[in-house]
Amino acid sequence: MIASGDPRPIGVFDSGVGGLTVLSELHRRLPAEATVYLGDNARTPYGPRPADEVQRFTAEGVRWLLDQDIKLLVLACNTATARALPTVREASPVPVLGVVRPGAVTAAAATRVGHVGVIATVGTVESGAYPAAIGEADPRLVVAQQACPELVPMVEAGRLEDAATERAVRGYLDELRRQDPQIDTLLLGCTHYPLLRPMIQREAGSGVAVVDSAFTTALATEDLLDALGARAPAHGDGSAPVAHRVATTGDVAAFRAVARRLFGEALPRVEAAELARV
Amino acid sequence: MIASGDPRPIGVFDSGVGGLTVLSELHRRLPAEATVYLGDNARTPYGPRPADEVQRFTAEGVRWLLDQDIKLLVLACNTATARALPTVREASPVPVLGVVRPGAVTAAAATRVGHVGVIATVGTVESGAYPAAIGEADPRLVVAQQACPELVPMVEAGRLEDAATERAVRGYLDELRRQDPQIDTLLLGCTHYPLLRPMIQREAGSGVAVVDSAFTTALATEDLLDALGARAPAHGDGSAPVAHRVATTGDVAAFRAVARRLFGEALPRVEAAELARV
Numbered sequence: 001m002i003a004s005g006d007p008r009p010i011g012v013f014d015s016g017v018g019g020l021t022v023l024s025e026l027h028r029r030l031p032a033e034a035t036v037y038l039g040d041n042a043r044t045p046y047g048p049r050p051a052d053e054v055q056r057f058t059a060e061g062v063r064w065l066l067d068q069d070i071k072l073l074v075l076a077c078n079t080a081t082a083r084a085l086p087t088v089r090e091a092s093p094v095p096v097l098g099v100v101r102p103g104a105v106t107a108a109a110a111t112r113v114g115h116v117g118v119i120a121t122v123g124t125v126e127s128g129a130y131p132a133a134i135g136e137a138d139p140r141l142v143v144a145q146q147a148c149p150e151l152v153p154m155v156e157a158g159r160l161e162d163a164a165t166e167r168a169v170r171g172y173l174d175e176l177r178r179q180d181p182q183i184d185t186l187l188l189g190c191t192h193y194p195l196l197r198p199m200i201q202r203e204a205g206s207g208v209a210v211v212d213s214a215f216t217t218a219l220a221t222e223d224l225l226d227a228l229g230a231r232a233p234a235h236g237d238g239s240a241p242v243a244h245r246v247a248t249t250g251d252v253a254a255f256r257a258v259a260r261r262l263f264g265e266a267l268p269r270v271e272a273a274e275l276a277r278v
Numbered sequence: 279m280i281a282s283g284d285p286r287p288i289g290v291f292d293s294g295v296g297g298l299t300v301l302s303e304l305h306r307r308l309p310a311e312a313t314v315y316l317g318d319n320a321r322t323p324y325g326p327r328p329a330d331e332v333q334r335f336t337a338e339g340v341r342w343l344l345d346q347d348i349k350l351l352v353l354a355c356n357t358a359t360a361r362a363l364p365t366v367r368e369a370s371p372v373p374v375l376g377v378v379r380p381g382a383v384t385a386a387a388a389t390r391v392g393h394v395g396v397i398a399t400v401g402t403v404e405s406g407a408y409p410a411a412i413g414e415a416d417p418r419l420v421v422a423q424q425a426c427p428e429l430v431p432m433v434e435a436g437r438l439e440d441a442a443t444e445r446a447v448r449g450y451l452d453e454l455r456r457q458d459p460q461i462d463t464l465l466l467g468c469t470h471y472p473l474l475r476p477m478i479q480r481e482a483g484s485g486v487a488v489v490d491s492a493f494t495t496a497l498a499t500e501d502l503l504d505a506l507g508a509r510a511p512a513h514g515d516g517s518a519p520v521a522h523r524v525a526t527t528g529d530v531a532a533f534r535a536v537a538r539r540l541f542g543e544a545l546p547r548v549e550a551a552e553l554a555r556v
Contacts, residue, residue: 095505105497110388112487137497209390219383219415220501227373227502 005233009034009243010221011070011094013061016044016250017156017258018191019076022099024263025218026074027244030225032232034243036068038273041250045152046079047123058084060275061249062092068245070094071230074221076191078120078213082129095224102220103187103213104133108141110209111185115142117176119200120189122147130189144180148172148190155192158261161199169196169203185209195262247273283511287312287521288499289348289372291339294322294528295434295536296469297354300377302541303496304352305522308503310510312521314346316551319528323430324357325401336362338553339527340370346523348372349508352499354469356398356491360407373502380498381465381491382411386419388487389463393420395454397478398467400425408467422458426450426468433470436539439477447474447481463487473540525551 010030012023016039023037040046040061046054058080065073073096075081075088081098089096107116118130131143150168159165176183186204188194194214201210225231232242246268248255256270288308290301294317301315318324318339324332336358343351351374353359353366359376367374385394396408409421428446437443454461464482466472472492479488503509510520524546526533534548 089504089507092507095507097505101501101504105501106384106387109384109489109494110487112484206390209388211387216387223379223383223498224502224505226367226379227375229367229370229373 006071006230007034007232008069008071009036009245011035011065011068011073012037012076013058013065013073013080014039014077014191015046015057015079016041017255017262018152020259020263020267021191021194021214022074022076022217025214026221029218029222030231032234032242033225034232035245036065036070037246038065039248039250039255040275041248041255043249045121045123046077046083047121051083054079054083055087056278058088059091059278062088063278064273064275066092066094072221072224073097074217075099076217078124078129078190079127082124082127095228097217097220097224099191099213099217100129100133100189102216103189103211104130105137106216107185107187107211108134108137110211111141113182113184114140115144115180115182116185116187117180117183118143118145118187118189119148119172119176119193120145121152122149124189130187142180142182144176144183146172146176146179151196152190152192155195155262156258160195165196166199166203169199173200173203183208185211187211188213244268245271247271249273249275284349284508285312285510286347286349287314287523289313289343289346289351290315290354291336291343291351291358292317292355292469293324293335293357294319295533295540296430298537298541299469299472299492300352300354300495303492304499307496307500308509310512310520311503312510313523314343314348315524316343317524317526317528317533318553319526319533321527323399323401324355324361325399329361332357332361333365334556336366337369337556340366341556342551342553344370344372350499350502351375352495353377354495356402356407356468357405360402360405373506375495375498375502377469377491377495378407378411378467380494381467381489382408383415384494385463385465385489386412386415388489389419391460391462392418393422393458393460394463394465395458395461396421396423396465396467397426397450397454397471398423399430400427402467408465412465420458420460422454422461424450424454424457429474430468430470433473433540434536438473443474444477444481447477451478451481461486463489465489466491522546523549525549527551527553
């Protein structure tokens with residue numbers, strides 16, 4: 001069914017701009033696929049919110065994306081995945097991928113000594129979603145977590161290579177190594193962190209495999225499209241440009257400013273989205 | 279949709295007994311899922327056959343499995359996956375997973391130095407399916423392959439821990455290391471090899487991550503069921519035992535003898551399958 005295919009877009013949901021790392025991997029790996037991205041910036045961050053609120057906000061965002069006639073939904077937000085994936089799946093008429101499991105499975109496969117470290121936001125660490133998913137992949141693994149509250153603001157400020165960010169990264173990794181000196185695999189459990197990957201890899205050292213959940217989620221999306229025979233038909237003559245839309249519930253200019261800082265001019269025009277209450 | 283679920287069995291196809299390692303991982307990871315296994319032992323091995331013949335034989339096996347009302351199909355055979363996955367997907371009304379991609383993606387994520395080794399049958403090595411899939415996951419990786427013609431007969435004879443098998447494994451790995459001394463990740467590109475995993479890991483050394491495609495394919499199956507909301511409903515009271523069927527196109531007694539040697543008494547009764555010509 002690959003040849004016939006499904007031209008409808010892939011929907012990508014995040015609480016803000018972080019999921020753009022997943023979107024950018026999707027564009028890189030699946031250039032024939034149309035996409036619609038929704039960032040719920042009006043209510044970001046989701047991390048500190050109670051689970052039922054995250055579920056409600058996520059459901060509202062998902063409904064908006066389903067109204068855009070998507071063929072597949074990616075929850076490109078760790079908090080939304082940790083808190084709302086089962087309820088979204090129950091209600092969704094299209095297949096749903098979260099961002100936790102692909103990274104967790106890859107980290108479980110990548111460790112040699114059986115000790116995995118996870119860095120993430122406070123909310124994701126507290127949810128316990130990564131240790132649970134890694135343990136589900138292989139119950140023998142030892143998992144240590146470190147919350148890195150300074151990193152998201154630093155990334156959003158575009159400070160990807162400055163000394164303060166480096167000090168913060170080093171401090172968090174030192175803390176993680178104090179918890180477990182045997183860690184040989186480091187999972188980036190926040191969609192903002194892939195933008196710091198070169199720095200994180202440098203600070204972690206070459207003996208540590210860095211697993212990036214944006215990359216692994218894009219691979220999982222590719223696999224799912226292939227298993228379903230639902231890839232978009234390729235336009236060999238380049239006559240029909242692939243449509244990408246980016247929408248936010250928040251301030252369009254502010255979103256564009258952060259997104260351009262992180263992803264350059266390649267980003268499509270940003271539109272405003274208004275969500276209906278669930 | 280997880281709660282509602284889909285009670286239909288997962289279909290597993292192999293040219294012979296090797297796919298039983300995938301089946302056994304599926305039983306371990308997804309105990310609520312019914313399964314139907316078909317081994318085309320009458321025409322095994324597929325490795326040396328021309329591509330169009332592999333496609334035709336696989337199509338015949340797949341049609342038999344589809345007639346058993348499966349919800350999902352796993353091609354648990356490296357040769358069938360390498361030669362026939364796209365054509366099977368085109369014709370199949372249910373989602374189809376192959377055994378090559380999950381292992382390739384995991385190996386790509388598991389290497390630190392970017393050098394991956396693949397051991398497989400002659401046919402799989404010649405198909406180039408693993409280097410292609412690993413390169414698709416990450417084009418910067420260097421891949422070396424080694425065909426191991428002695429291992430399948432040794433596994434089927436139940437010689438999982440004897441000295442001759444150890445010598446053979448060591449010889450193949452020496453050859454692989456001569457090709458590329460930097461390999462830090464070894465992909466078991468044949469469904470028989472997971473049965474030799476402890477020996478292979480010992481001979482490869484603790485610095486090498488061994489990636490087993492039976493394990494990674496079972497994880498991918500789990501992910502696909504979750505994304506589709508198609509897990510079987512769980513029977514909390516244990517009143518309805520999960521149904522497993524195993525069928526072969528070859529000699530039932532011979533199949534049972536090999537399978538029992540490898541998997542013990544837990545194997546279901548083996549039935550005879552007759553395939554219609556495509």
